[in-house]
Amino acid sequence: MKLRDHLPIVEAPESVWRGIEEAIDRGSGKAACSRLWWGWAIAAAAVVMVGVGTWWFSMHRGGWIETNASTGKKLQISDIGSVDMGPNTRLRIVSDLPGQHRLSLAHGFIHAKITAPPRIFSVDTKSGTAVDLGCEYAMQMDEDGSGDLRVSAGWVEFEWKGTETLVPAGALCKIRPVRGPELPYFEDSSLEFEHAIGRNDVASILRLARARDTLTLWHLLSRVESNKREVVYDRIASLISLPATVSKGPVLALDPAALNQLKEELAWKW
Amino acid sequence: MVSLSQRDDGAEVVEACRQGDRAAFRELYDVYKDRVYSIALYFFHGDRTAASDVTQQVFLKLLANIGQYRGDSVFSTWLYRLVVNVCLDEARTRITRPVDSARLEAVAASDSQEATYSRLQEAASIRAAVASLPPKFRIAVLLRYFDDLSYEQMAKALRCSMGTVASRLNRGHKLLAEKLKQVIE
Numbered sequence: 001m002k003l004r005d006h007l008p009i010v011e012a013p014e015s016v017w018r019g020i021e022e023a024i025d026r027g028s029g030k031a032a033c034s035r036l037w038w039g040w041a042i043a044a045a046a047v048v049m050v051g052v053g054t055w056w057f058s059m060h061r062g063g064w065i066e067t068n069a070s071t072g073k074k075l076q077i078s079d080i081g082s083v084d085m086g087p088n089t090r091l092r093i094v095s096d097l098p099g100q101h102r103l104s105l106a107h108g109f110i111h112a113k114i115t116a117p118p119r120i121f122s123v124d125t126k127s128g129t130a131v132d133l134g135c136e137y138a139m140q141m142d143e144d145g146s147g148d149l150r151v152s153a154g155w156v157e158f159e160w161k162g163t164e165t166l167v168p169a170g171a172l173c174k175i176r177p178v179r180g181p182e183l184p185y186f187e188d189s190s191l192e193f194e195h196a197i198g199r200n201d202v203a204s205i206l207r208l209a210r211a212r213d214t215l216t217l218w219h220l221l222s223r224v225e226s227n228k229r230e231v232v233y234d235r236i237a238s239l240i241s242l243p244a245t246v247s248k249g250p251v252l253a254l255d256p257a258a259l260n261q262l263k264e265e266l267a268w269k270w
Numbered sequence: 271m272v273s274l275s276q277r278d279d280g281a282e283v284v285e286a287c288r289q290g291d292r293a294a295f296r297e298l299y300d301v302y303k304d305r306v307y308s309i310a311l312y313f314f315h316g317d318r319t320a321a322s323d324v325t326q327q328v329f330l331k332l333l334a335n336i337g338q339y340r341g342d343s344v345f346s347t348w349l350y351r352l353v354v355n356v357c358l359d360e361a362r363t364r365i366t367r368p369v370d371s372a373r374l375e376a377v378a379a380s381d382s383q384e385a386t387y388s389r390l391q392e393a394a395s396i397r398a399a400v401a402s403l404p405p406k407f408r409i410a411v412l413l414r415y416f417d418d419l420s421y422e423q424m425a426k427a428l429r430c431s432m433g434t435v436a437s438r439l440n441r442g443h444k445l446l447a448e449k450l451k452q453v454i455e
Contacts, residue, residue: 003446004415006396012307012325013318017299019326024333118425118432134431154433169437245418264421267436268414268443 066090067108077101077121081114094124107143112136127175128160135169145177150187163222166263168270171215174198183223185216186270202228211239214266222254229254236262240269284345288336299329302346306353309412313357315401320364327356343426346417350427354409361405399449407442414439 067073067089075083078101085091089108095101103110104124113136114121121132126145130137135154141147149158151167158165158173160180167173173184183197183205193213196204202224209217217236221229229252236242246265250258280301286294307325314320331352339348400411413419413427421432428435 003396003400003411006393007308007312007400007412007415009304009416010308010311012303013322016303016307016322016325017296019322020299020329023326023330116431132431132433134425134433154431154437156433168433169440267421268439270436270440 064090064092064106077112077114080116080120081112083113084111086110091123105139105141107141109138109140111138125175127177128158128180131157131159133157137167141175145175147175149173149175149181165219166215168215168267170270183216183219186212189213189216202232206232206235209235209239212270214240215270218259218263218266221251222259226252236266240266280345281341284336284339284341287333288339295329295333298332302349303329305416306349309353309409309416310357312397312400312412313405313408314360314364316397320360324353324356324360327360328352331356344423347419347423347426350413350417350419350423351429354413354427354429357409358405396450399446402449403442403445407438407445410435410438411442411446 065073065075065085067085067087069087072087072089073085075085077083078096078098080101083103086109089110090106091108091110092104092106093102094104099120101121102124103122106126110123112121112123112132114132114134116132116134118133119131123130123139125139125141125147126143127141127147130139130149133155135151135156137149137151137153137156139147139149149156149167150172151169153169155169156167158167158175158181163180165173165181165184167184170188171184171186174182176182185194185197189210189212190208193205193208193216196208197216202220205216205220214236217232217239220232221236224232230248233248233251237248242262242265246262247258251262280298283294283297287298303325306328307321310324310328311318311321314324328349332349335352339345400408403411410424410428413424419427421435424435425432428438430438
């Protein structure tokens with residue numbers, strides 16, 4: 001059942017245009033004036049808020065912030081959100097520019113809740129960088145660079161040596177020192193599936209995957225040898241009906257646009 | 271029907287409209303009116319009066335604010351942002367009517383080629399399910415299905431992050447699946 005087939009375009013009645021013409025002829029100078037006033041008021045309030053946020057952030061920039069074994073701490077990230085630090089956590093504010101808020105997590109636990117356009121907020125770790133795509137997530141990181149990233153709302157991208165791992169809400173990604181992020185998977189997947197990921201057992205991963213686990217399979221596409229890609233793609237196609245706009249050839253060639261299109265078709269089902 | 275995003279090469283028409291050319295405004299209206307009207311129609315439970323009101327408001331806002339459009343995003347994305355704003359504003363102020371299956375069937379009957387009664391009923395059920403989604407999920411689903419907007423375009427139109435787009439589509443999809451369980455079975 002294709003939703004789009006049942007939502008046909010409906011022609012707008014001619015009366016709509018007549019109404020528009022009448023409204024234009026009547027004019028709306030008073031409304032425009034009122035809008036202008038509100039526009040200025042909102043702009044002024046925004047400037048004040050950004051100023052206060054910047055001031056707060058600059059007060060804490062540069063130095064390390066640490067929590068002890070029994071208490072946590074809350075950091076306000078300008079006007080875009082907050083980060084809760086768990087006990088025994090050490091982090092540093094690297095950047096507080098309006099378009100770029102960057103932390104460095106040495107070790108410990110953070111819970112970030114951010115409402116901002118993608119890629120404004122990021123957290124560096126020894127094993128890569130968690131880039132916020134507008135979300136809420138928790139990250140635990142040990143001193144040796146091993147840890148995990150759990151996302152409860154939205155998406156996070158974990159960047160490591162040129163590879164990008166997408167972790168959507170409900171999913172988890174384990175991070176290993178030197179090896180970087182493992183394949184992400186949904187927390188409601190089976191233990192057997194999780195163990196297969198840990199062993200990098202491709203055959204078992206494919207066999208055990210559910211439709212939702214195409215998250216894991218999509219990442220697997222670019223991590224297996226080229227001769228195994230088709231098997232992975234075919235398994236994805238067997239789990240989720242792909243639209244004709246997704247082309248197998250470019251995906252197997254790891255064309256970034258084709259991979260992105262496939263991801264967006266799959267993400268809808270996750 | 272020309273896709274909105276396919277029409278984004280009409281920069282000269284947009285520019286003429288910015289200069290106050292009424293004919294250019296009419297041309298933009300003719301290209302986009304049916305999609306704007308359809309999104310509003312499905313958003314407001316098949317209510318043609320509401321859809322007409324919203325379409326009028328969208329194009330009047332377009333005319334009033336086109337000077338603010340700087341061409342830093344594709345025109346259709348900018349227009350969709352207006353559609354989203356007007357739909358959500360209207361949803362807040364209007365008294366929510368219950369989903370009227372008969373009205374939604376009427377949309378199906380007058381505007382589609384579906385031959386059989388059961389097909390019509392299925393179509394109406396789907397539209398009713400879409401119409402009953404919470405407004406934020408409903409508008410996300412409609413944008414996705416009407417013009418194949420990418421997550422990035424949707425994020426701009428909805429003024430939210432890509433993660434939120436995915437999250438809304440995800441939740442909207444699950445709610446639809448739940449509501450359409452019987453139809454699918």
